[in-house]
Amino acid sequence: xxGVEEPIMVRYRDSKETPPVERGDLETFILAxxxxxGRIAAFPADYLNDFPLWVGEPELPARRGxxxxxxxxxxxNATGWFDHLPDDANxxxxxxxxxxxxxxxxGWVPVAELTPTAKIR
Numbered sequence: 710x711x712g713v714e715e716p717i718m719v720r721y722r723d724s725k726e727t728p729p730v731e732r733g734d735l736e737t738f739i740l741a742x743x744x745x746x747g748r749i750a751a752f753p754a755d756y757l758n759d760f761p762l763w764v765g766e767p768e769l770p771a772r773r774g775x776x777x778x779x780x781x782x783x784x785x786n787a788t789g790w791f792d793h794l795p796d797d798a799n800x801x802x803x804x805x806x807x808x809x810x811x812x813x814x815x816g817w818v819p820v821a822e823l824t825p826t827a828k829i830r
Contacts, residue, residue: 719823721816728817730758733786735803737793738817745811753820754806755793759786762803790814 721741722728730736735757742750762785790806808814 719818721818724814724816726817728756728758728819730756732759733761734758735760735791737820739820739823740790740817741815742808743813743815745809749815753793754817755791755803756817757787757789757791757803759788761785762787 719739728736728738735755737753737755739751740754742752744750787803787805791803792806794802794804796802
């Protein structure tokens with residue numbers, strides 16, 4: 710059976726801290742959430758900082774890393790935590806993240822910091 714020989718330590722930042730994402734950009738993080746029943750769940754989410762969003766047909770396609778940024782003159786910019794779902798037609802669908810009633814966001818860690826250093830068998 711394969712497994713991690715030693716636990717991988719991760720330092721989550723406090724949920725009250727704003728992630729260091731440049732204005733007009735987004736970055737993926739792993740969030741830690743205490744579920745209503747007391748269990749802790751970890752899952753990915755994007756933090757957007759004044760990131761341009763669009764509704765309807767795009768007018769201005771441009772690439773930013775692995776994402777295609779699509780903006781309309783009447784579009785809006787978004788800041789905060791968002792779910793990111795793959796979409797064949799648009800590369801991605803980004804929607805505001807919501808937690809279930811009674812869930813609590815505990816913290817976040819950049820995906821870039823999750824490179825395991827433990828030996829895998």
